Amino acid sequence: MNEDPHAPPLRGSLPPKGARFTLGRPGGETCPHAPPLRGSLPPKGARFTLGRPGGETMTATTPENSPHIKLWWEDLEVGQKRDLGSLSPTKEEIIAFASQFDPQPFHLDEDAGKASVFGGLSASGWHTCALAMRLMVTNFLHET
Numbered sequence: 001m002n003e004d005p006h007a008p009p010l011r012g013s014l015p016p017k018g019a020r021f022t023l024g025r026p027g028g029e030t031c032p033h034a035p036p037l038r039g040s041l042p043p044k045g046a047r048f049t050l051g052r053p054g055g056e057t058m059t060a061t062t063p064e065n066s067p068h069i070k071l072w073w074e075d076l077e078v079g080q081k082r083d084l085g086s087l088s089p090t091k092e093e094i095i096a097f098a099s100q101f102d103p104q105p106f107h108l109d110e111d112a113g114k115a116s117v118f119g120g121l122s123a124s125g126w127h128t129c130a131l132a133m134r135l136m137v138t139n140f141l142h143e144t
Helices: 091-101 110-115 124-137
Strands: 047-049 057-059
Touching: 110 124
Parallel strands: none
Antiparallel strands: 047 057
16 A cells, blocks of 8 residues: 555654654653643552542552553654544434534535535535444544
């Protein structure tokens, strides 16, 4: 499969497996609007609070205490591709979504769609994003 010629180039590279790093901009500068970072990441298996005094504690996620996780973010490589499946909304689903969230004529009526630049009934971009998110959660994020 060819790379998208319109996609912006990737900058930099992924850190080596297991590396610890600081979030920020190239050269180490930080966003002036972001709150300051405090402390560092907890060691594997450490217990920590959820940000409020006396808050509940959690155990850091590790392979040992998370056997259901099949894929770790560190396992991903730049340029790696994954088939997430497909969904095909029906005419009724397209109209129902648009009626509630994006009521433009070309999303609601076939004749209005034919008269538009789309040449027919067109699903809302928000609808297609929601469908893509569903595929990503079902076929990828549940494994991480």
